[in-house]
Amino acid sequence: xxxxxxxxxxxxxxxxxxxxxxxxxxxxxxxxxxxxxxxxxxxxxxxxxxxxxxxxxxxxxxxxxxxxxxxxxxxxxxxxxxxxxxxxxxxxxxxxxxxxxxxxxxxxxxxxxx
Amino acid sequence: xxxxxxxxxxxxxxxxxxxxxxxxxxxxxxxxxxxxxxxxxxxxxxxxxxxxxxxxxxxxxxxxxxxxxxxxxxxxxxxxxxxxxxxxxxxxxxxxxxxxxxxxxxxxxxxxx
Numbered sequence: 001x002x003x004x005x006x007x008x009x010x011x012x013x014x015x016x017x018x019x020x021x022x023x024x025x026x027x028x029x030x031x032x033x034x035x036x037x038x039x040x041x042x043x044x045x046x047x048x049x050x051x052x053x054x055x056x057x058x059x060x061x062x063x064x065x066x067x068x069x070x071x072x073x074x075x076x077x078x079x080x081x082x083x084x085x086x087x088x089x090x091x092x093x094x095x096x097x098x099x100x101x102x103x104x105x106x107x108x109x110x111x112x113x114x
Numbered sequence: 115x116x117x118x119x120x121x122x123x124x125x126x127x128x129x130x131x132x133x134x135x136x137x138x139x140x141x142x143x144x145x146x147x148x149x150x151x152x153x154x155x156x157x158x159x160x161x162x163x164x165x166x167x168x169x170x171x172x173x174x175x176x177x178x179x180x181x182x183x184x185x186x187x188x189x190x191x192x193x194x195x196x197x198x199x200x201x202x203x204x205x206x207x208x209x210x211x212x213x214x215x216x217x218x219x220x221x222x223x224x225x226x227x
Contacts, residue, residue, distance in 0.1 A: 041221070044204065104157045105157060
């Protein structure tokens, strides 16, 4: 059974700092991995999707990397801003499946202080 | 562009009462549709998914059911709510290819008292 772990559970940083969020998964037989952002009381917004054949994806100040063999992904946020404060979740999709049986981590709650 | 609507945003219901949450998607055809529940300390749990009208797959045994009466409509229901049904319910959709992103609605906070 796939398990996804995100460390740390919470992180507080001053504005302008570069930071890394971690995601690890136990079964490396994945099809892809997604990073999501969730604001309090809201739905999830997809940030980046990395296919199993890819090593990284970039969008603006965000960079996500994937090391499938070691079961790890990182989300790098450059020059953090207070507006980046949110919970960040990663989710993996198994290689063999129908539908979308994503397994989610419990998220890292990020606070960027002005 | 595609949009997903989910309502209501919040709901307070007594134990034993029925439940109906609705989700609709606009701007796409034949989407995959999903219901997730997010409970504190448990992450997101997939409850149901559907690849077409009338086609529902349940991921976990529970007090809930789902229906897809139209291509872009997904309904989550219960005949009698339990206290343990409290949580944040999220509807989501994706195109029918596995490599596409998952798009979520704004969620319904359900409190069963």
